[in-house]
Amino acid sequence: MIAPPKNSEWAKAYYTTGGSFWSGEENAESGRKRAQTIARLAGPDRRAVLEIQSGHGGAALATAQAGYDVTALDFAPIQSENARRLVNQAAPGRLTVVAEDQHTVDLGQRFDVVACWDGFGIGDDEDNLRLLHRIANDWLAPGGIAILDIFCPLPWAAAHGRDQTLDRNHSTHAYRQNRRMWFDPITAVAQDEWCPLSDEDGRRLEDLRITQFIRCYFPADFVRLASSAGLQTSLMEIDGAPLSSDRLREAWHYLVVLERGK
Missing domain, CATH: 2.20.25 (N-terminal domain of TfIIb)
Structure with a gap:
């Protein structure tokens, strides 16, 4: 039986070593698409963005260049160092890079948007629930939304x-x-x-x-997990289209939008 290790040391090793395999430069187009997704879902009035597990910073840079103030959070030193090289290219927005553990970092502010692209599920249910609690209780500003990619089992x-x-x-x-x-x-x-x-x-x-x-989640299972952290699911989609059985069989992940429960 496969189960993720209880601590995150494997993740630090994976993303630190993997960061030397791939520079992230090839992901510029996907970064622009993710910035467009934030603009589409967040609207014009939500401007402060936290991207967790931000990797080499391609999506964070594209989001800043679209006019947002972005904090890019990642625990892998190599990837964070690459992201720091992009800071001077962030206008008209701003890009701040933080190389810390998402479970322990104190960012000292709240955000209109919390995004996690291709990164949710690297721990067990307890780890993932802890991250959702951080989103709900520590990071989301009133009226804010979280946009997460969730890996699909099929x-x-x-x-x-x-x-x-x-x-x-x-x-x-x-x-x-x-x-x-x-x-x-x-x-x-x-x-x-x-x-x-x-x-x-x-x-x-x-x-x-x-x-x-x-850790992969069927949509119903993820909705229950998010609800237990005080987050309600307001949207689920794949490539901008509603979920369907056929799409869930083919897509490696689907996108969810979360809000703090009322």
Whole structure:
């Protein structure tokens, strides 16, 4: 049975080492799309944005360039350092980068929007509930919204046992990769392993192998989890369209919008 480890040390190792594999430069277009999603869902009056697990900062930069004041929070030093290099490009908005643990950091302010792209579910239910409580009680301003990507179980289940070799698809990628994927239908946890390959002989470079564990949620299960943190789900969609059975079978994640319960 696959279950995420109780502590987050694996996540720190995964994102720190993985941050040296991928620069994030190839994600500029996805960053712009995420900024557009914030503009569409938040409207013109919500301007202060917190992005948690912000990675290399591509989405945070695009959001700042759309006129928002963005705080980018990530615990991986390499990725946060890359994000800091973008700060001077943030006009007309502002970009502040914070390299701290999301469970313990004291940001000292509230935000109109809290966003988490491709990052919710890296712990067990207790960890994820703790993060939702932080969103509800520590970070959301009155009238604010949270926008989260939630990993869907069905595509991960379909990918169980996949073993594939991935070529570099961007000039900044340091290695070709061997990717292996597993999914446990009992715990709804995906195990996603990446191992660089030697350019000389194609062997796996095991000392650089990294693994992430992702807790996936069916929509009804996530709604219950969020509700227990005092958050109500006001919207669920995939690529801007309402959820459907067919889309949930194909999309790796779906988007939810949360508000503090009234």
